[in-house]
Amino acid sequence: MLKYVIRRLLQMIPVVIGATFILFCLVFALPGDPTAGRCGDRPCPPAYVAAFRAEYHLDKPLLVQYGLYLGRLLHGDLGVNFYGNTVVSELAARYPVTLRLAFIAVLVEIFVGIAAGVIAGVRHGGFLDYLILVSSLVVISIPIFVIGSLAQLVFGMKLGWFPVTAGDGSWSQLVLPGFVLGALSVAYVARLTRANLIDNQHADYVRTAKAKGLSGFRIVTIHTLRNSLIPVITFIGYDFGSLMGGAIVTEQIFNINGIGNFIFRSINQRDGVSVVGAVTCLVLVYLLANLLVDLLYGVLDPRISHD
Amino acid sequence: MPRKSTRLDLAPIDGKLLEVTDLHVEFRTRDGVAKAINGVNFSLSPSETLAILGESGSGKSVTAQAIMGILDSPPAFVTGGQVKYCGVDLLTMPEKDMRRVRGDHISMIFQDALSSLNPVFPVGWQIAEMFRIHRGMNRSDAQEQAVRLMERVRIPAARERAGNYPHQFSGGMRQRIMIAMAIALDPRVLIADEPTTALDVTVQAQIMTLLKELQEESGMGLILITHDLGVVADVADDIAVMYCGRFVEHCDVHRLYANPAHPYTVGLIDSIPRLDQKGEQLFAIGGLPPSLTHLPTGCSFNPRCRFATEECRVAGAPPFIEVEDGRFAACYHTEEVLNRERV
Numbered sequence A: 001m002l003k004y005v006i007r008r009l010l011q012m013i014p015v016v017i018g019a020t021f022i023l024f025c026l027v028f029a030l031p032g033d034p035t036a037g038r039c040g041d042r043p044c045p046p047a048y049v050a051a052f053r054a055e056y057h058l059d060k061p062l063l064v065q066y067g068l069y070l071g072r073l074l075h076g077d078l079g080v081n082f083y084g085n086t087v088v089s090e091l092a093a094r095y096p097v098t099l100r101l102a103f104i105a106v107l108v109e110i111f112v113g114i115a116a117g118v119i120a121g122v123r124h125g126g127f128l129d130y131l132i133l134v135s136s137l138v139v140i141s142i143p144i145f146v147i148g149s150l151a152q153l154v155f156g157m158k159l160g161w162f163p164v165t166a167g168d169g170s171w172s173q174l175v176l177p178g179f180v181l182g183a184l185s186v187a188y189v190a191r192l193t194r195a196n197l198i199d200n201q202h203a204d205y206v207r208t209a210k211a212k213g214l215s216g217f218r219i220v221t222i223h224t225l226r227n228s229l230i231p232v233i234t235f236i237g238y239d240f241g242s243l244m245g246g247a248i249v250t251e252q253i254f255n256i257n258g259i260g261n262f263i264f265r266s267i268n269q270r271d272g273v274s275v276v277g278a279v280t281c282l283v284l285v286y287l288l289a290n291l292l293v294d295l296l297y298g299v300l301d302p303r304i305s306h307d
Numbered sequence B: 001m002p003r004k005s006t007r008l009d010l011a012p013i014d015g016k017l018l019e020v021t022d023l024h025v026e027f028r029t030r031d032g033v034a035k036a037i038n039g040v041n042f043s044l045s046p047s048e049t050l051a052i053l054g055e056s057g058s059g060k061s062v063t064a065q066a067i068m069g070i071l072d073s074p075p076a077f078v079t080g081g082q083v084k085y086c087g088v089d090l091l092t093m094p095e096k097d098m099r100r101v102r103g104d105h106i107s108m109i110f111q112d113a114l115s116s117l118n119p120v121f122p123v124g125w126q127i128a129e130m131f132r133i134h135r136g137m138n139r140s141d142a143q144e145q146a147v148r149l150m151e152r153v154r155i156p157a158a159r160e161r162a163g164n165y166p167h168q169f170s171g172g173m174r175q176r177i178m179i180a181m182a183i184a185l186d187p188r189v190l191i192a193d194e195p196t197t198a199l200d201v202t203v204q205a206q207i208m209t210l211l212k213e214l215q216e217e218s219g220m221g222l223i224l225i226t227h228d229l230g231v232v233a234d235v236a237d238d239i240a241v242m243y244c245g246r247f248v249e250h251c252d253v254h255r256l257y258a259n260p261a262h263p264y265t266v267g268l269i270d271s272i273p274r275l276d277q278k279g280e281q282l283f284a285i286g287g288l289p290p291s292l293t294h295l296p297t298g299c300s301f302n303p304r305c306r307f308a309t310e311e312c313r314v315a316g317a318p319p320f321i322e323v324e325d326g327r328f329a330a331c332y333h334t335e336e337v338l339n340r341e342r343v
Helices: A002-029 A046-055 A062-074 A087-122 A127-141 A144-158 A171-200 A204-211 A216-243 A248-253 A259-268 A272-300 B060-068 B095-101 B123-135 B139-152 B171-183 B201-218 B229-233 B253-258 B263-270 B310-314 B334-338
Strands: B018-029 B032-044 B049-053 B076-085 B106-109 B189-193 B221-226 B238-243 B246-252 B321-324 B327-329
Touching: A002 A062, A002 A272, A087 A127, A087 A171, A087 A216, A087 A259, A087 A272, A127 A171, A144 A171, A144 A248, A171 A216, A171 A248, A204 A216, A204 B060, A204 B171, A216 A272, A248 A259, A259 A272, B018 B060, B032 B060, B032 B076, B032 B246, B049 B060, B049 B229, B060 B076, B060 B106, B060 B189, B060 B221, B106 B171, B123 B139, B123 B171, B139 B171, B171 B201, B189 B201, B201 B221, B221 B229, B229 B253, B238 B253, B238 B263, B246 B253, B246 B263
Parallel strands: B049 B221, B049 B238, B106 B189, B189 B221
Antiparallel strands: B018 B032, B018 B076, B238 B246, B246 B327, B321 B327
């Protein structure tokens, strides 16, 4: 088990290096001038441009730039962006917000999604089943910016239950955005849980559980659900990994100062140092989340061994 | 969840544990109604072993599951008959009482122990669940009982292995775990649905011996469902042969093997490979069993029967009657079959 974790961690090194290189190339290839608009309405004086390019090594060839960057990365230094702030401090200011948002979204997925899936699965073919199937289809079909705007209008403006935008990104302000962000995955989780539960209801071990004289409630909640949740939890785990990469659309709608918004702005402003730093960080987070899911898989299903 | 710590109070009446009368089960599917069980009658006494023999689809397992009340409904519906256990009809019993009969009074083991055990719980936990649900025992006491049961079915190093998962055991050991779970609460009736079909021959013998020993210790009635004539010969007292959802012959093992009274039984016994006929072509019953949605008129076996006459096709299904003392058969030509020319 420990060996497996170490092996997986070592495998991350080439992935991270490869990812940073591809990112670096992509940012290098971006058209546009990072100095544009830095000097008000006038174009910047050539001396300023030259100084700026020298300071950020933009005058050097791609590979040299990349080498310098990797060297700093080894010391945990993600560099200083074009606004003079360290990328580490920019991320540190925003990551807690993104984490809180992802956390709320995943909680919604777990509680609402699994509960809906179980109800639909147990009432297979009944009214509640169709209701959940149809409503999840509706949620999947509507783009998230529509859901977000609707939620703002209904729960923020008309009912006034939640703040319309999230100013400082505290827990209470992130509840509504969290529900919106989780909505799509809730629909998938509900459908996945339902399908797996129905499949498992005819499994041989369920027949055994009936023959043991267990109640229907115990069979579903203890025996069937535990088996049905293995793929569902895998899905939620991967989803958590990608949610921690920020949610550009949701963050824009609710004006949340998170990672997604930060990357979006940095790309717009050709702030290459910020983009590469932030995305490298996301790659790492995603890899770690994947590792966690794989370990969790082994805990849920004893047939899977990591030795 | 309410925990009932006592056994439902039921005692055998007139020495009979189980009496199945005129049981009918049908499956209502999109392709029509499949009549899986069409009037099954038998009874079981303590310490008796009844083997129900038949090919796939003959209704053996459906009979067992109907007795247990664990048929998936829909599509399966019990459309008639009675299943009396200690004088009480299980088919009309309230579900909450029926749950206390299952596992406690009547237990069942299944063919494929790997898929029949829950893959995500340790085997000790699965056995202990019986004591926790039916006897209201706490976790550690129930676990202790589970270990004792694993020792009783002769699983080596039971205490250490109780924490293992089903996939970590061999096929024979897994079936022993199924058996341990089924006999946990000393049931009066044990239904074994093809308990050895998925096992190799030496392990088959071990499992059958184990079942026999457990029966001698506890005096439970045993219903052994199988399609393998060889498995039942040594352990069964009576054999019932099933075809298309009906018992076609029912008598003690010796007479059934010596001289069958139904043409289908004749075919089954003739198709056993024999050492003295080595090298000759094996006998097989011609044709295939009919579809349960379109049973032939008259006797269901008539299209494949060499004794069949016009009567078998036109008259209703032959009645299941006593043709000799303690021997039942459903055939219009029993005399002819019993006195047939022998190979």
